[in-house]
Amino acid sequence: METNGLYFRPAGYTYLLEKFALAGMPNWHGSSVSTTGTNYSKIQDSFVDEVFRTQYWPGNKVGDHLEFALKYDGVNLGLLVRIFEHVPQEELTEYIKSKPIGKYARRIWFFYEFLTGKQLPIDDITSGNYVDALESNKYYTVQNGGKFQRYRIVNNLLGLKAAFCPIIRRTEKLAQLDSADLRKKCEDIVTKYPPELLRRALSYLYKKETKSSFEIEHIKPKASRTEKLITSLELAGKEDFCEKERLIELQNRIVDPRFKDSDYRISQNYVGQTAAYQKEVIHFICPKPDDLPNLMLGLIESHKRMKEGNVSPVIHAAAIAYGFVFLHPFEDGNGRIHRFLIHNILSLQGMVPRGLMFPVSAVMLKNPADYDASLESFSRPLLQLIDYRLGEMGQMTVENDTACWYQYMDMTAQAEALYEFIAKTIEEELVEELSFLANYDNTKKAIQDIIDMPDRLIDLFIQLCLQNNGSLSVRKRSAHFDFLTDEELSLMEQAVKKGYNRPD
Structure with missing residues (x-):
């Protein structure tokens, strides 16, 4: 060259x-x-x-x-x-035997047998120090992953062989976004507010997260489906949903009843849009249905391995939640479950302070280009590796073997993106919501000191004023608050402007 x-x-x-x-x-x-x-x-x-x-x-x-x-x-x-x-096995065997105690030769030997399931004609190593399969200063790894005496290798990979084993590198960006530091920032924020306000905030945050998760997919669900997702989110901090039966149960709760699945999908799925008659623009191709049972078993086992292996909560959540959406095991609801799993894992791993939740979907909704980029960093190059054909009715057939690209994903980009979303959730979204509620309480008390009227009307007054730069329009006053005197109205508007830092 x-x-x-x-x-x-x-x-x-x-x-x-x-x-x-x-x-x-x-x-x-x-x-x-x-x-x-x-x-x-x-x-x-x-x-x-x-x-x-x-x-x-x-x-x-x-x-x-x-x-x-x-x-x-x-x-x-x-x-x-x-x-x-x-x-050729002979060539690889000759190389490994030429460097019997070399750490890279042992790693290559281990990776070969780990990935292929084939055994090379080499005798077990009987002495010497153990080396890690992955260098822990360069990669996120599990602790106590297990020793393989044959190679004198410690298997600290995030997943299991022939199933699902993601790689996440310790980049400079990830080093700056430490999960312990993010949790401390969150704790410092919530200690500024009284417990009662936090309890009210939690209820609102569940609703906001649910609404945002549906909006990302441009779905307007019925109230019953919204309530079912809220109920599941309330359980996310107490129960582990990353099990086959629980995932199917969750899918059944949040999709239209006509599209419930009783098992993983059995048809080839893809994400695309129709550009013209019988012309589809393909954005993402999911694994073959025949590959799904093994891939999903690997994903769930990897989740358990990271849960027990002291892996950073955000790294754990990124690998499993993004892994889930890339595997796309159901016909419908995959995106919502993907975002749900972020909450489930962060809560189970102690990242989220008790009595709180992170409206991560709201941040994703506000930053669609960043969210799309986190998905496309895997989906775009993957398209170049898949041979497929589309039938007249849009049915897809994948014609080559693609399982390994889903089994062994480098999910560094997804981990970096999730850290950024969580940081923005804590530093911006959470602060904004808690401040809004605190301002509301102060404003409500100030209005009650002016006139004793029902909470429903106080809520309406504050809402209408905030929609109109702190003042009540003449039409809204005539329709809802014609009983107020001019002096009461002026004092109440001043209370709203002061409570929410709106200019006079």
Whole structure:
């Protein structure tokens, strides 16, 4: 490869994908080696293209490029499993035996048998230190994941083999958004308000979250469906919903009764829109229905593994909630359950102070471009890897094997997005709602000191004034408050403006 007179040779994953003529989900880091001694990197949209100096060239053997990939390109399980399908066992065995105690050789050996289910003809290691499958300073991992004496490897991956095993890298952005710090910020906010106000706020936040979650999908549900989702949210802090039976039960509660599922879907599903007659614009293609039982079993087992493995609550919630929506196990309701699972996991993992909830969907609704980007960072490149055809009635048939792209997702982008949504929820949405209620209480008391009238009318007066820059219109006064004197009206309007910091 030549660029501006400089020559580069692909290395690591790039070399291996070219060697075996494979396509794959783009890795966050791509490598090449310069023949002229140049060393530099280019960063664009969170992807890094790095050029290494000549002395970094690993050679022409597959094992050496696998080691280079793990060192510099990172662990990408989806790419590894595809590459392992094409590497001759003899070549891989020879490489591993040539470096019997090397940490990268042992990791490659472990990943090969972990991902393929095949065993290489290599004797177990009988002595030496254990090394982690993932370096904990570079990746989010589980604690006490279990030791494999065969390779002397500690399996600290977030999921289980051949099922669902996401990867989330410890990026600079995630390092800045620490979950313990976010929880402390939340606690500092809520301690400023009396318990009674927080109890009232909780009821309102449940309604707001439910309304926002439906609005994201442009759905106007009947009151009964809204109440059912609110009831489920109230249970989110007490019960674990990430079990097959509970997920089906939840789906049945929040969708139109005509679209209830009794099991995972059995038809190929996709997200798209009709551009013209018999012409669909495809946005996302879901896993094949035959792959779903194993994928969902893996998702649920991964949830349990992270729950017991002391994983950061936000990382845990991102992996499972986004994993769920990408697997899309039901015909309807997947998006609402995806957002519900965020609450469920954050509450169970102690991220949310008792007696409170985060209206994350409201923040997603206010920041649609950011929410869409968090979904499209996976769905867009995935489309390039799926061969499909559409029937006359829009039925889709996926013609190639796609399971590995859903099994081994890099969910770093989704974790970063969720941290941002939660930070905005705590620092903006929560503050706004609690302040509004506190201002309402102060304004209500001030109005009661002016005139003793029913709460219903006080609520209406405040609402109408806020809709009209702090003043009551002549028409609204005539329709609802013709009993007020001019002096009472003026004092009440002043109370609203003062309570809500509206200009005179």
